[in-house]
Amino acid sequence: MYAGTADRATGSEPSMPEGPMVDLHGVDVTFESKARTVHALSAIDLTIERGEFLTIAGPSGCGKSTLLRVVAGLTATAAGEVALRGTPVVGPRRDVGFVFQRAALLDWRNARDNILFQAEMRGLPKVWARRRADELIEMTGLTGFEKAMPFELSGGMQQRVSLCRALLHEPDVLLMDEPFGALDALTRENMNVELRRIWEATGMTVVLVTHSVAEAVYLASRAVVMGPRPGRIIEEFTVGIPGHREYEPTLENPEFHRIAGRIRELLGSTATAD
Numbered sequence: 001m002y003a004g005t006a007d008r009a010t011g012s013e014p015s016m017p018e019g020p021m022v023d024l025h026g027v028d029v030t031f032e033s034k035a036r037t038v039h040a041l042s043a044i045d046l047t048i049e050r051g052e053f054l055t056i057a058g059p060s061g062c063g064k065s066t067l068l069r070v071v072a073g074l075t076a077t078a079a080g081e082v083a084l085r086g087t088p089v090v091g092p093r094r095d096v097g098f099v100f101q102r103a104a105l106l107d108w109r110n111a112r113d114n115i116l117f118q119a120e121m122r123g124l125p126k127v128w129a130r131r132r133a134d135e136l137i138e139m140t141g142l143t144g145f146e147k148a149m150p151f152e153l154s155g156g157m158q159q160r161v162s163l164c165r166a167l168l169h170e171p172d173v174l175l176m177d178e179p180f181g182a183l184d185a186l187t188r189e190n191m192n193v194e195l196r197r198i199w200e201a202t203g204m205t206v207v208l209v210t211h212s213v214a215e216a217v218y219l220a221s222r223a224v225v226m227g228p229r230p231g232r233i234i235e236e237f238t239v240g241i242p243g244h245r246e247y248e249p250t251l252e253n254p255e256f257h258r259i260a261g262r263i264r265e266l267l268g269s270t271a272t273a274d
């Protein structure tokens with residue numbers, strides 16, 4: 001899947017050669033506690049093809065994080081079917097990578113050792129993992145900071161480490177839950193450009209949740225918008241801006257304006273200003 005990587009160290013789930021990467025049909029999720037019952041997702045149908053960059057926007061509490069967790073097998077469904085690479089998701093899946101809003105690095109480990117933590121948890125071969133970590137460090141522009149401790153890294157660099165950690169085991173799909181939400185606007189733009197470049201270079205499947213309309217459109221090959229709880233998909237857009245996307249020119253592209261405008265309308269006052 002990635003250039004320069006000779007062999008796969010994961011592949012714990014048997015895979016079907018063809019078909020979509022992610023397939024959700026009629027997915028419902030309900031959270032029940034003594035105090036309340038929350039109907040978080042309702043009748044979600046979503047098919048994500050291999051190599052797509054799908055972004056998800058929607059108002060706070062509409063179930064975006066829940067949707068990612070369902071794909072990863074971390075949250076159980078009340079109804080419907082979820083499949084990843086053609087196999088039903090019935091529990092936590094090892095063939096996904098997850099990046100959260102906060103980098104959640106281990107304070108006492110340097111950047112490289114934080115990335116390698118993924119390999120230790122999964123019992124991946126050490127020599128393979130080190131080589132892979134070095135490739136990712138280079139790909140994300142962290143060269144020179146391998147030994148830096150988390151407190152010595154900027155927020156953007158911490159998120160790069162977190163991205164490397166999520167990619168170490170060559171997941172088939174990368175799930176990102178507002179990964180740049182805690183960064184300042186300029187760092188966020190730079191991270192958008194880098195992530196887009198990495199996606200263009202690797203062709204991996206990415207699903208990214210964001211509150212930023214600009215991010216949702218700039219990054220996506222397809223963008224979906226969810227409505228308020230219980231979360232449903234209310235509209236989707238194929239972003240017809242092919243090939244490499246420079247940042248500023250893309251934001252001035254009429255296709256970008258058309259889709260971003262419509263998403264802003266759909267989100268109404270719940271969207272952030274950018």
Ligand SMILES: Nc1ncnc2c1ncn2[C@@H]1O[C@H](COP(=O)(O)OP(=O)(O)OP(=O)(O)O)[C@@H](O)[C@H]1O
Nearest residue numbers: 031038040058059060061062063064065066067229
């Ligand atoms: N583990 C849980 N237990 C109980 N309720 C939950 C749990 N996880 C999520 N919920 C509820 O499900 C709904 C959807 O939550 P979710 O975190 O998926 O929303 P979201 O779209 O990611 O919101 P935000 O944009 O604020 O991150 C919310 O009402 C939330 O309170």
Ligand SMILES: [Mg+2]
Nearest residue numbers: 064065066177
């Ligand atoms: Mg969330």
